[in-house]
Amino acid sequence: MSGLAAQVGWVARRSIRRSLRQPAIVMPAIVFPLVLLAVNSGGLEAATKLPGFPTTSYLDFAIAVCFLQGALFATTTSGTELAHDIETGFLSRLSLTPLRPVAVLVGQVAGAVTIGVIGSTLYLVVGLIAGVRIEAGPGGVVVLAALILLICVGFAGIGAFMGLRTGSGEAVQGVFPLMFVLFFLSSINLPRDLIEVDWFRTIATWNPISYLVEALRSLIITGWDGTALWRGFAVAAAFVVIGFAAARSALLARMERT
Amino acid sequence: MSERSGIEAEGLVREFKGGIRAVDGIDLHVAPGEIYGFLGPNGAGKSTTVLMLTTLLPPTAGRATVGGFDVARQGGQVRRRIGAALQEAALDNFLTGREHMELQGGLHGLTAAERSERGGVLLERVGLTEAADRKVGGYSGGMKRRLDLALALIHRPAILFLDEPTTGLDPQSRSALWSEVARLAREDGVTVFLTTQYLEEADVLADRVGIIDRGQIVAEGTPAALKAEMGQATVEAEPADPDDVERTRSVLARFGEPAAAAKGCGVQLRGGPDQLAEIVRALDGEGIRIANLQLHAPSLDDVFLAKTGRSLEGAASEDEDAEPVPV
Numbered sequence: 344m345s346g347l348a349a350q351v352g353w354v355a356r357r358s359i360r361r362s363l364r365q366p367a368i369v370m371p372a373i374v375f376p377l378v379l380l381a382v383n384s385g386g387l388e389a390a391t392k393l394p395g396f397p398t399t400s401y402l403d404f405a406i407a408v409c410f411l412q413g414a415l416f417a418t419t420t421s422g423t424e425l426a427h428d429i430e431t432g433f434l435s436r437l438s439l440t441p442l443r444p445v446a447v448l449v450g451q452v453a454g455a456v457t458i459g460v461i462g463s464t465l466y467l468v469v470g471l472i473a474g475v476r477i478e479a480g481p482g483g484v485v486v487l488a489a490l491i492l493l494i495c496v497g498f499a500g501i502g503a504f505m506g507l508r509t510g511s512g513e514a515v516q517g518v519f520p521l522m523f524v525l526f527f528l529s530s531i532n533l534p535r536d537l538i539e540v541d542w543f544r545t546i547a548t549w550n551p552i553s554y555l556v557e558a559l560r561s562l563i564i565t566g567w568d569g570t571a572l573w574r575g576f577a578v579a580a581a582f583v584v585i586g587f588a589a590a591r592s593a594l595l596a597r598m599e600r601t
Numbered sequence: 602m603s604e605r606s607g608i609e610a611e612g613l614v615r616e617f618k619g620g621i622r623a624v625d626g627i628d629l630h631v632a633p634g635e636i637y638g639f640l641g642p643n644g645a646g647k648s649t650t651v652l653m654l655t656t657l658l659p660p661t662a663g664r665a666t667v668g669g670f671d672v673a674r675q676g677g678q679v680r681r682r683i684g685a686a687l688q689e690a691a692l693d694n695f696l697t698g699r700e701h702m703e704l705q706g707g708l709h710g711l712t713a714a715e716r717s718e719r720g721g722v723l724l725e726r727v728g729l730t731e732a733a734d735r736k737v738g739g740y741s742g743g744m745k746r747r748l749d750l751a752l753a754l755i756h757r758p759a760i761l762f763l764d765e766p767t768t769g770l771d772p773q774s775r776s777a778l779w780s781e782v783a784r785l786a787r788e789d790g791v792t793v794f795l796t797t798q799y800l801e802e803a804d805v806l807a808d809r810v811g812i813i814d815r816g817q818i819v820a821e822g823t824p825a826a827l828k829a830e831m832g833q834a835t836v837e838a839e840p841a842d843p844d845d846v847e848r849t850r851s852v853l854a855r856f857g858e859p860a861a862a863a864k865g866c867g868v869q870l871r872g873g874p875d876q877l878a879e880i881v882r883a884l885d886g887e888g889i890r891i892a893n894l895q896l897h898a899p900s901l902d903d904v905f906l907a908k909t910g911r912s913l914e915g916a917a918s919e920d921e922d923a924e925p926v927p928v
Contacts, residue, residue, distance in 0.1 A: 346710070349707065349710075350708060353704055353707045353708055356704075357693065357696065357700075357704055360695065360696060360700070361693065361695045361696070364695040364736075365695065431689070431691050431692075432687060432688075432689045432691030433691045433692070433693060435657055435687060435691060436687070436691045436705075436752075437708070438657055439655060439656075439657070439680055439683070439684075439685050440680070440705065440708040440709055441677065441680060441681065441708065441709065441710065442708050
């Protein structure tokens with residue numbers, strides 16, 4: 344096991360180095376959610392006047408979206424990096440070492456998740472400075488961090504699958520707008536019970552992203568909401584299981600060594 | 602060096618979708634410590650063979666052992682014994698040369714002390730000590746190839762696979778890489794399986810050469826033996842005065858059988874290329890002034906031409922990109 348852990352460490356270290364040495368990619372991905380947060384919390388503040396809106400601060404309501412966008416960054420990072428390794432032949436180089444395939448997957452995802460978690464920590468710090476209050480208290484911050492981590496891992500697994508399946512960084516980037524559409528067809532901008540258009544509310548109800556954002560939001564706005572939390576953790580865990588199972592299968596096909 | 606450091610293959614086949622046979626039943630025997638040159642045009646099946654022998658691609662039929670282990674069933678043991686620099690120097694442009702050595706050494710299970718010592722030695726040997734802490738993205742093609750070679754050697758492999766290691770390199774870098782490969786075989790006893798499309802490379806570097814065309818080995822032997830099969834060297838002489846052609850022909854006739862010549866007259870040397878000096882002296886003795894004198898020794902291209910009916914250069918452009926790339 345220590346051998347596997349060491350291998351994961353080597354791959355993750357390389358993944359983090361690569362990402363941090365590409366500021367042109369990392370910086371927009373980290374700054375963009377903060378800009379969106381500033382614009383939304385300023386421009387949509389009036390939404391808090393809607394009857395039944397769960398908080399008087401749109402900043403409290405909107406910051407959960409940043410965490411999901413950070414996780415989305417982990418998706419594209421792990422996907423494009425793995426696709427890049429396939430395109431350049433680096434995966435073949437790794438395949439010629441005693442490296443176990445699972446170490447490639449876990450290491451690459453660990454690197455992407457690290458970057459996602461760094462971004463999320465930044466969002467949280469900026470949010471707290473800007474006046475966000477975590478209703479669930481310090482314990483809630485710990486649970487919030489755990490859920491963000493789980494979401495990042497799940498999304499990175501999905502990204503890894505896309506990268507391994509397509510072998511093309513461009514293809515992975517091409518999925519990004521679709522993921523964004525999926526985000527906006529959820530309850531990220533408005534609580535589901537305040538969405539008046541039936542088809543939108545139905546899609547948002549079936550959209551798993553809604554349950555992730557509602558779980559994150561519950562810790563910030565409501566306090567301890569068991570239903571929102573178990574749903575959020577269950578959806579995140581499902582992303583992890585599905586993402587990793589699919590990515591593992593795609594990786595074994597890619598590393599078709601004997 | 603262990604005796605279990607050779608390469609054997611029997612009836613090795615790799616078929617791709619659509620029934621394309623990139624490798625079509627090749628047999629190989631590479632002795633420990635030997636440099637084996639696998640020569641052929643683009644798309645001949647060289648890289649597919651390397652991918653199979655390095656366990657990255659399962660054979661469709663036939664069997665092969667590398668270092669005494671079956672490539673299809675004992676991939677892990679094979680990989681522990683081999684180093685490989687594949688066709689593209691797959692490096693990470695955002696890592697330094699030293700970081701590459703660290704990563705490769707770490708994945709092979711070397712300790713920190715071993716990684717540092719071995720990495721330093723290899724970087725120095727390939728002339729990259731000064732550039733070791735620069736990102737690889739700033740390296741030249743030759744530097745990348747040399748780093749690729751150093752990475753392949755980090756775990757002291759008994760068998761080294763080099764897939765077209767000098768393609769695209771300038772003559773100086775090519776020469777430096779040849780020297781290092783030759784040193785590895787002669788001093789360290791490493792078995793080297795080298796693919797190339799360069800005649801000169803196979804001629805200079807390889808102990809034995811296998812010529813592959815359209816997935817099949819069409820000739821195999823030492824470069825000297827293969828060329829000897831093509832017959833003796835010929836000399837073409839063109840006298841400065843066209844009236845001296847007959848006299849020139851009679852002088853040349855003393856050294857062998859007449860041979861065709863584009864200009865002047867030619868002879869196939871009975872005693873080999875060493876006779877050239879004698880010919881010059883004989884012509885001078887007869888007072889014949891020579892405008893042009895050429896020695897034409899059989900080349901591996903002549904061997905390729907004889908075996909396939911095409912020249913290697915012509916085949917290269919004809920079969921460009923014909924070799925399927927596994928995805």
